[in-house]
Amino acid sequence: MTPFKLTDELLEDIKALIAEQKNSELQTMMSEFHYADIAEIADELDVEEATYLIKLLDSEKTSDILAEMHEDIREAVLGNLTAKEIASELEELDTDDAADIINELPKEIIQEVISEIEDREHAKHIVDLLRYDEDTAGGLMAKELVKVNENWNVLTCVKEMRAQAENVTRVHSIYVVDDEGRLKGRLSLKDLLTTSTKTNIKDVYIPKVDSVNVNENAEEVAKIMSKYDLEAIPVVDEIGRLVGRITIDDIVDVIREEADKDYQMAAGISREVEADDSVWEITRARLPWLLIGTFGGLGAASIITGFSPLMNDYRILLSFVPLVQATAGNVGVQSSAIMVQGLANDTVKGEVASRLVKEFLIGLTNGGAIASIVLLVSHFIFNTPYLVSFTIGVAIILVIIVAAIIGTFIPVFLDKRGIDPAIATGPFITTSNDIFGILIYFTIAKLILGV
């Protein structure tokens, strides 16, 4: 089974087929492809071509294609469909994907689209899901699941299962509920297959089942599913009633998106952007942090001008400003990255005091190594007087220690106040380290060289 590869050639062929409206050839070709691959193709077509393709293929496939497509082009394609056409796509989708897509539609047509959905049960489920914040378990879950009443026997179970399982793509566990709909436990398909049909469910089901509350945040759900190696987790409401199910494929997407978001935040990009977004969108996402960095730099500039007398006599100190600043910045970023990850993975243990000592030692060790190199280069290559080289070395050690400590404790501080520590990394840390770095550097210089 050779993996699908969207070559320029293939794309050209498809575009040509669409332009020439060779429908049966297109349909034959697309019937060979997985919907995720057709979505990849659609992402590369322009809006008219993509719309043409979606209208050509039948709803059962196109609904999955639409769910996998990149949201920008999906939005554009849906803009070309009538409310009725959109509704028939949603008809075919699992409730979680349907709810996600409806959420992207312009407010004005949501009501109309919902009213066009023929399966009113399905419509009702979608509407229920719309109520939840997208970053919670409720926003991730789907209504499709298989549940049986604890008072039934295995035979009734299997019959019910066959009926319900038609709509459920992945059946891992069959959830057991009581008469009020509260989650009591689960059964595996394996168990059902291997237990005699007259047995009562009450006697065989597993009363222990991990579940999440409908208000739990998405990242926490991802952690739980990852920790317990779950492939699906039932979602319960405040009363304990089974209201939905989250499957691992959605969690994999959550994990990947979280990772991308953290990576971007570390680089000081304040909104989610992609390489192919417009110049305006990218600029808008990048400018805020750059401005913060700019004001930090202006702060550093005023500090330097404030030390003018020192500058006159020891101009060599200024040559090393980039070094001091770069080092403070790098050390700060490293310290905060380690701490942010530690906080995210819950692997940070131990007392604050011992951590302080640890960062001090790390700063001292790294600082010692770097300061030695700088001292040697400064003295032997730049022919700087020994005292000045020594001053630069001492200042660097101190700057590194302070940067390491600041970089470690800002994330901890933010985390304790309920702010996402990932915001701490990037330009915020480098900016504050710039200012502190310059300040410490020149203050040490003033103290030792005495001007």
Place this chain on the structure above:
Amino acid sequence: MTPFKLTDELLEDIKALIAEQKNSELQTMMSEFHYADIAEIADELDVEEATYLIKLLDSEKTSDILAEMHEDIREAVLGNLTAKEIASELEELDTDDAADIINELPKEIIQEVISEIEDREHAKHIVDLLRYDEDTAGGLMAKELVKVNENWNVLTCVKEMRAQAENVTRVHSIYVVDDEGRLKGRLSLKDLLTTSTKTNIKDVYIPKVDSVNVNENAEEVAKIMSKYDLEAIPVVDEIGRLVGRITIDDIVDVIREEADKDYQMAAGISREVEADDSVWEITRARLPWLLIGTFGGLGAASIITGFSPLMNDYRILLSFVPLVQATAGNVGVQSSAIMVQGLANDTVKGEVASRLVKEFLIGLTNGGAIASIVLLVSHFIFNTPYLVSFTIGVAIILVIIVAAIIGTFIPVFLDKRGIDPAIATGPFITTSNDIFGILIYFTIAKLILGV
């Protein structure tokens, strides 16, 4: 089902029970906990306490606990067990987890442990898996799977399945192979349940099944499983024979580890470290990049001293060095982060030339905004002569444009040469931007102010 929370109180209780050797109480308590939670507890105990716990509980549970434990403490605990005891743990594990654990053992005892494994079939499987690189499909896969021959009928299938499925924890699909063991297709449990028993497998199995080659790299496998929403994927060798299976829970771990690794690389940490590693380990991981940054800073220092005449007459230029450097660094990091993510997610399309133009425009827009602010502050707050302020502004715009272009194209350049572009971010980019930034700044100053 209240989620498990390891409170200090609970930990103290457990430590006390271990110290007092209250075995039956410990066993009762642990029987309530999921193995992943006991692993979390074990990570907090010291080596003797953890070893005590592992020896106390029975192998079926402890094997899973060991597999979930943090590798440092697992290594220490295994160091306290005999080869026979280790072998009996491995006996209970799935082959992929067993192989991972064996790989961590000191070379000298691996042979002995393997010889102590009673189930020779199991031992054979583990040895087969040891052959593969851990970053490939072969290194991720397990031998546990359910397969049936295409020539059987449904009745035989179900019988075989019941026999094989005893050892397989998650049965999603039953793989169909030919007489040579080559993968031909798959059957779902749902299909088996709902098809008449006399039907021939040949007539009902799905001949299309996604698979990966045993040498495929782990990140690629993660992408495929994520794209096609798979929960398990069969692994085939060069001849097409079914040799193993990868389940989604292992891929979730791969995705999280990759994300952590990329995040750390972006901060210039060259090895995987955690907040609780020793001072020496952390220093060793952080120093390489800091040294690169140091040499970059020294390069900048020599550039500045080279422009001495300019410094004498326009000392204010030096005050803005941190600003120029910080801005160049931030812009470079942002550009490269976006590009690195785009390359990792395969969302980068379009010609190189149009990307160049785009980065130029982004640099111009951001640069224009920042330069304007700097110009105003420089002129009105620092009372710098208009020409000099203008020079600084122009230099900043140019520095930003160059930093954006460098930041965008270094990852592309590395990627085209097969090097992981994630290495490009962090101190490497900031260092090269420092040098270019300072060079451009002073060169522009020299050109305009003419000294």
